[in-house]
Amino acid sequence: MVRYTDIRASNTLINDSTAPRIAVFVGGTAGIGQLTIKALVATGASVRIYLIGRKSSNDRAHVFMKELQSTNPNAEVIWIEGEVSLLTDAKRVCEVIKSREKHVDLLFLTTGYAPFGPREETAEGIEITLSLGYFSRMMFVLQLLPLLRQAEAARVVSVLGGGLMERPTSIDLDDLALEKPGRFGPIKSQMLSATMNTATLDKLAADSPGVTFIHSYPGWVDTGNVRRGFEPNSWKAWVAWLFLEPLIYLFSFSDKESGQRHLFLSTSAYYGGRGVPWMGKAGVNTSGKPMNGLFLANYRNDCTLNAGVLSVLREKSTEMIWKHTQEVLQPYL
Structure with missing residues (x-):
């Protein structure tokens, strides 16, 4: 078990030599991504962060960037506007990053929401929540994997439903x-x-032993995303605001704790042995070993295996999921 006191102690050890020097946050203008950026910048380390979000987030993002600059003048935050539910735009954003950087230390992915309305497709013909929660994320991973492999201790964190x-x-x-x-x-x-996140990241981890992959289940965090699943100003959105959001707030981690927990996911050697030194018992990957690979992290930051389901997933479904993923992404790679 990873205690929160140990998480906070680990995060105090983050400095210029242990922080991810180049970090890419896809979905960092709100929610867990934003909270994690705040926690990272507050360490005082010299970091360069690529903050990626939609055009509608532009004003909010620049206010946030000024706040970060005042917190830590050593942090450089670069805004890239992109509608990443569209794979063409996700690829464009990746091309911008690849033109500027020789390596990436951290890729942090949080895009998505739960759809409470009818099925809706993007202009590219992909169901929008599947695009945000899976296909766009894998586009970023595959596009930036060459840069991640060039880093000394690169890590990919996908926040959705680890385990x-x-x-x-x-x-x-x-x-x-x-x-x-x-x-x-x-x-x-x-x-x-x-x-599909677990299946594909598990496969990619086997092919990229120098990169640490983490699929995280964050538990309850009041990100405001629950309202996005409803049509604006509808009675369902009103019910969510009146009843569901207060319930989530009641049982959620605080913003500060969520940010600290995800900063730990992004930096600690508990996952794979590289990063901020960890003196306790190490976490285990999806093969049950305390070495690099894919880690499924629960809301307490502990590693979970779900070995029975995962073994059947590998045997019965992974290759079909990977084949489908390649078919969808190939036109944009």
Whole structure:
């Protein structure tokens, strides 16, 4: 068990030699991404952060960047506008980063929301929550993987549902786009995105031993994203504001604790042995070993295996998920 006191103690050891020097935050203009950036910048370390968000977040992002600059003059924050639910735009953003950097130390992914309305596709024909929760994330991973491999201790953190996997027997491998009648819904979309994140990151970790991969389940955090799943000003959005958001707030981690926990995920040698030194028992990867690979982190930052489901996932579904992923992403890679 990772105690919160140990997490905070670990984070106090972050400095210029242990901080991720080049970090890319996709979805960092609000919620967990923003909280983690604040925690990272507050360490005082010299970091360069690429903050990526939608055009509608532009004003809010620049206010946030001024706040970060006043907190830590050694931090450089670069804003890149991008509608990353579109794979063409995700690729464009990656090309900008690749033109400027020779390596990336941290790729932090938090885009997505739970859809409470009907199935909706992007202009590219991909269901929007699957694009944000999975396909766009994998686009960033695959595009930036060459730069991650050039770093001394690179890490990819995908915040969604680490350890929460749909049973392979319930996955319709012929309908990974959730197009069949009755197949789409908020739980189904989120669980499928989480399962595909785990399956693909598990595969990529095996092919990239020099990169640490973490799929995190953050628990309850009041990010405000629950309201995004409803049509603005609808009665459902009003109910979410009146009842669901106060309930989430009641059981959520505080903003500060969530930021500290995700900073720990982004920096600690507890995951894979590289990063801020960890003196206690190390976490184990999806192979059950205290070495680099993919780590499934629960809301307490502990590593979970879910070995039974994961072994069947590898055997029955991973290759089909990977094949489908390649088919969707190939036109944009």
